[in-house]
Amino acid sequence: METFTDPRARALGRRIIGRRRELNLTQDALAETSTISQGAISRIERGTTMPSLETLQRLRRALAVSDSEWLMWLDLFSPQNNGSGDAA
Numbered sequence: 001m002e003t004f005t006d007p008r009a010r011a012l013g014r015r016i017i018g019r020r021r022e023l024n025l026t027q028d029a030l031a032e033t034s035t036i037s038q039g040a041i042s043r044i045e046r047g048t049t050m051p052s053l054e055t056l057q058r059l060r061r062a063l064a065v066s067d068s069e070w071l072m073w074l075d076l077f078s079p080q081n082n083g084s085g086d087a088a
Contacts, residue, residue: 008076010047015073017045019063034062 020030027045031038036058043049044059051059060070 006047006050009044009050011076012050012073013045013047015076016041016059016063019065020045023063025063030059030062034058 020027025033027038027041030036031041034041036055040049040051040055041059044051044055056073059065060073065073
């Protein structure tokens with residue numbers, strides 16, 4: 001994982017927090033389910049770290065993110081994205 005100040009990392013973190021809360025999961029519970037450390041989840045949610053594709057896939061499975069929602073998450077990384085989670 002790399003350290004970022006990229007607004008896309010913060011937007012991804014907000015999506016992960018939102019989904020985790022929808023499922024009433026704590027960071028600890030998500031860490032256990034995804035086999036990602038709680039500290040790493042915290043950094044991802046704060047947007048200070050951009051996870052690898054493998055880590056994103058583990059989060060996707062643990063958060064039961066649908067294919068269509070996953071595509072919206074990945075749209076955060078399109079060159080046209082302004083970092084808000086919406087295409088520019």
